[in-house]
Amino acid sequence: MSNKIVSIHDLKREFKMGVEIVRALKGVSFDVEPGEFVTIMGSSGSGKTTMLNILGCLDKPSDGTYLLDGVDIGKLSRNELAVLRNHKIGFVFQSYNLLARTSALENVELPLFYNSGISSKIRRERAVKALEAVKLADRLDHLPNQLSGGQQQRVAIARALVNEPVMILADEATGNLDTRTSYEIMALFQELNQQQGKTIVFVTHEPDIAAFSSRTITLKDGKVIKDSKNIQVRSAKEMLAALPVAADY
């Protein structure tokens, strides 16, 4: 039980919109084991975004429990949640969210600035290592506007890796990228998952992307309607190799 990364039981989230109460999540339960690559699917209005916010400890459930790495987030204060995010979660966003006019290295270092236990030397070492892991070791001093979309997303992934989180939480991480670059990014995620055993939760609405994960949870109207293991996980690397090289030209 305690070795589960995510343990969600009968989780509900309600919002007050004026006098109306909107039930975004109506009792969701699932677990995520270490080393899993889970996609959360759902169309808009399915409660997918609310689920993501709660999984990312940006929001708290109205009811039910969510244990992240054994910690019940329902009992934590705003500041404690921030510390938890800093230590246990790595975010990857659709729009990269890199700081402009800031080098790739400094962008990657950013989460460690909020961890006072880490010296500037270790901070730098870990940032370089994270950038190496996403194959951008030769782009340390590049600014975001000097990098392609795929490279920017890889910097963002490096930033998500640098604090050595228990879970990487990706929000439509390929949404702004073309097919080829999407496959590249997915190949990177698969590599991190398979070779380094990183636990990845990937929120998307594209079934195409979900096919790369080992398990898919589908939400609809605030409920889990489908939770299935992928028997045949597609390899993004192979897909990439199969793409015609000059397809775009």
Next chain:
Amino acid sequence: MKLINLIRIALRALQRNKLRAFLTMLGIIIGVASVIAMVAIGQGSKQSIQDQLSSMGSNMITIRPSSNQTVGGGARLDATGLQSLTLDDVKAIQKQATYISAVSPAVQSKGQAINGALNWPTTIQGVSPEYLSIRNWPLKDGISFTQEDVNTANKVCLIGQTVVENIFGSEDPVGKIIRFNKIPFKVIGVLGEKGENAFGQDQDDIIIAPYTTVQKRILAIPYIQNIYASAINEGSSAQATEEVSNILRTSHKLKATDEDDFMVRTQAELISTFSSTSQLLTVLLAAIAGISLIVGGIGIMNIMYVSVTERTKEIGLRMSIGAQGTDILFQFLIEAILISITGGIIGVILGITASRLVTLFLSWPTLVSQSSIMLSFMVCAITGVFFGYYPAQKASRLDPIEALRYE
């Protein structure tokens, strides 16, 4: 450790927007520089007035006759020609006063000084040898007259620089005979240059002679016109004034109900009058400059607000990767403080430079006081905190979810 990180974060954020940071700083720079320069000008003029007044002899007390009598119809008599001060008064002060270190009677007469073909209208001042020490007036050349010269009403004199220039030119005056109102005087000394006094009068346009000589040979009067005295130190001029008044009242046999028939004035009074005027000037200038400092502070607040709105997404990101509300608060606060303190430092340097330039090119006296530097520096640090806090607090209270979705 954490604070160092936050300072680094704030520094990097400022580096990303160098031009904006500088323009925001400009308000503070101008504010601080003008406070320092204005106060320097104010203090400088105050100091120079004080110096001028002290050059007249800072402990000097002047006693003049004053009318306490009225003629028919209640009109008061003019003080000119009043004969209420006598040598007995001088002697009484000499004998009884404990707060007075030197005292000299004085009589004046206007007239024409002649040396050969050159002549010059000037004033002769008859005094005792103590006068020079009361006025704090050194001799440039020659010697002063003595009590012996006073006793014999000797026709010797000391002449001021203006008189020297007008009737001697480049000639050496010591030992020469000049005539003042047809009476020959031997020049035995030349007074040092004093320049204009605080009222613009030329203090060097004077001839000084024993008072007995002026009394007997020029004016033919038995009384004296003024008494100059020197308090033992600047701080005791109030007691000295009190004491002199009492002595004179006794010596003039005034009843308790009678008004004084003399006036006692001290330099200290003059200094405080002039100082308070220039103090007012300083306060006014500082107030105007202070307003520009506040405007600079509002500039910081304005930019920080815009910055918070513009960087909402950045704030959301920072929160999502683990920044606490206080981290964001401190980041923005530190940014504001860095802007205001850097602006303050540049402003201080600029203010001092501006004061120097004013002295150099306009030859206005300026005095950069440490207190004005300290004060304006503190004000701008406080400005940074004060005007930076509200925007910073706004930033720290953002909801990370909404901030991340902000476009």
